[in-house]
Amino acid sequence: MSHLMSLPIVLLKDGTDKAQGKSQIIRNINACQIIVDIIKTTLGPRGMDKLIYNERDVTITNDGATVMNLLNISHPAASILVDIAKSQDDEVGDGTTSVVVVAGELLNEAKGLLNDGIEPNIIIDGFRTACNVVIKKLNELSLNFSNKNEEEKKNILLKCAQTALNSKLISNHKNFFATLVVNAAYQLGDSLDKRNVGIKKVTGGSCLDTQLIYGVAFKKTFSYAGFEQQPKTFSNPKILLLNVELELKAEKENAEVRIDNPNDYNSIVQAEWNIIFKKLKLIKDSGANIVLSKLPIGDIATQYFADNDIFCAGRVEDADMKRTANATGAVVQTSLLNLNKDILGECGKFEEVQIGNERYNIFKDCLKTKTVTFILRGGAKQFIEEVERSINDALMIVLRCINNAEIVPGAGSIEMQLSKALRVYSRSICNKEQIVLYAYAKSLESIPRYLSHNAGFDSTDILNKLRKKHSEKTSDVWYGVNCLQGDIINAYDHCIFEVTKIKRNVIYSATEAACLILSIDETIKNPSSANNAARSPYS
Template sequence: MSSKLIHSHKPFFTKMVVDAVLHLDQEELNEKMIGMKKVPGGAMQDSLFIDGVAFKKTFSYAGFEQQPKSFVSPKILCLNVELELKAERDNAEVRIEEVKEYQAIVDAEWNIIYEKLEKIVATGAKVVLSKLPIGDLATQYFADRDIFCAGRVATDDLNRVVKAVGGAIQTSVNDIKDVHLGSCDRFEERQIGGERFNLFQGCPQARTCTLVLRGGAEQFIAEVERSLHDAIMIVRRAIKNKAVVAGGGATEMELSRYLRDYSRTVEGKQQMVIAAFAKALEVIPRQLCDNAGFDATDILNKLRQKHAQGGLWYGVDMTTESIGDNFEGFVWEPALVKTNAISAATEAACLILSVDETVRNPQSEQPGQGGMPPRGAMGRGRGRGMMPRR
């Protein structure tokens, strides 16, 4: 939430992110059930939280405007079937001897598409969605029967609709039963900015939501999307793992103090290793000070003093340009995130230190240098590449 673009709207987007995560199934917390759609134009405060699935209106054919745009508790059919009139004579060689045989072929093509449409209408579905195109003939056919249809629906959107409303994506129009259909409390098509959106609200099968992001330019909206995605993942992690620690370098300073004290109880070279690890942890608060333009040396000296006196959660305070109790100031981080970060950094450092030396392959030298490198350049590991310590 501290991004330069959305920092001034932090309360607005914070509530939206928390509501979105709490709206999910609290056992799974599947972040894929949160959709984010970008609509250029308007202010960032015009962004919407929609309880359900929403996606942009797909490409429409003639007859689309005659279709109803709102339903209450409709049956929803999701297909992976193309509903367009196909001229099979263009895809295959057909030999005929009489004109009436040609007419029979043309009639068969029309009968195939009409048979598909009749079977769809017979299911009782009022909203028909398909991954594949739904042509002008099918669009007008559905409009005459008060059915809404949308073709070329994106795979991600259609999958989210199926999870939310129930049913399953059908690859054939034959033998479709009620168990294959989904339902929601309300379906409508609504104008949002310069775009038309199809909204499925009150979905019974899965808890899902959609964030419609507004902004003046594509770059701004893209930055908002990235910031909200990071925030959603942190909130999701915090709900799954309820243990939290103070941020702002407080945890690293306390660990550094503990390890520095512990190193004095260890003899031999291990004492230097532990002390170096403790000093390395101070990089986090120092970097925070550098990024904020504070005097890092002065801040770190104050933090060392506070933590030596038992100030467990004291870290860098960005508002006062000094130090403060970040736990009381609600600067929190999930404990699991902190654990994973320190573990990953430790493993990377151990991997680098385990490399004895690197040897350059003579064949990779630049043209004109020619010949073998001096013996001293090869070192002890000649021909061995990167050799880990034993």
């Protein structure tokens, strides 16, 4: 009986791969470290770009979330870093590289602690305690500018946008693009809805040819004969937006009609023509000068509108229709039976213009402007796409800054202050947690370390200078890395600002990811059902 009790019990399917224990945690950390090694060189104003290509596309970027997505990471633990980068991008729009770097450094420090015999649960508890201490200190150091006048607020927003663009491909033109971004944010009004910002890309010209349209702009849609006879410029036009198809084929049905007299066929065809001309007359009588439709506008309708000095465009994208509606006050119609002046939109000027090799329809001086459109220019497709990502990051930062009105000086200065505060706090702890808090504090210094390293300077020398400055009680607390001259700089005096919400989210997300990976002590990989079926003796 005792012999039977000692037989092994098989719970998992044949072919299941299983790994567990401290060695598994370290393997997961090593996998994450490989990703961090790829990402960390993109940090800062002197960070390098990554070229990622597949069979179809080539992408050149230093945006952390974009790189993480394109790497197509399959390791289950390392994919957590992809998720936190995406979370950071969705929540605040920037700091995606920082969050991955900090999470990687936390894991690297944790690896050393694990090898020293400290249990994962103690490290996790220590990291969470450290996170709370650091967030509390961050809130104390945060600078609120809500009581500033409008001009000062706008100037702070410009500095925040410029700081975000410092590390981008267009850093040489950061003043130009930061001004466009801040103007765009102010134009959105109280809604601050990013969906009302359109970005169109036209290859050719200089990046300084980029335009900001206070209204809507979209590429000329497919058009039929007769379009060239339509007017291409209007002042104070009435705009009609439709979700109606203006083509003969729209009236056809999959039905069978039997007739006894051949003359009846002509009446059926004529009825179809009467229907579309009735629709066109209703549009003309509404007083609309411009007709846009999500659905096709055929050759008959195009010629009719040309004869009546009306501009039309069919197959307009849904996003462009929504932004046109917001900007002009027009209401999209699905029927033509109740057209009146209340559903028509208005704008100061409409024109069709040539931009590069494309024709664009532009609605300017909209009376209900809550939307803007960037028309990006540049010499190469990859360059324009990176400009789009850069503007997206800067715009998200400005919008978050308007909402929260809290900033902290950047250049690694805030991380040095938080690290110092945590080291001081750790001295009040008398157990193993003190070592964990110290390791967390060291991880925060990774940001200024990589900022200086990526700029090509001695990171150890610069960090020593920063530690000395931040330890002096009489010293200014806002000293960070000068990436251009390889020295330290007062980030506050030089107006290098970052949004507090970005830093807060970086710390929360990085800590959460590190604790999650440290809590995984066993990985079980089940074989796919297809493989099971192939191995099954009953198949």
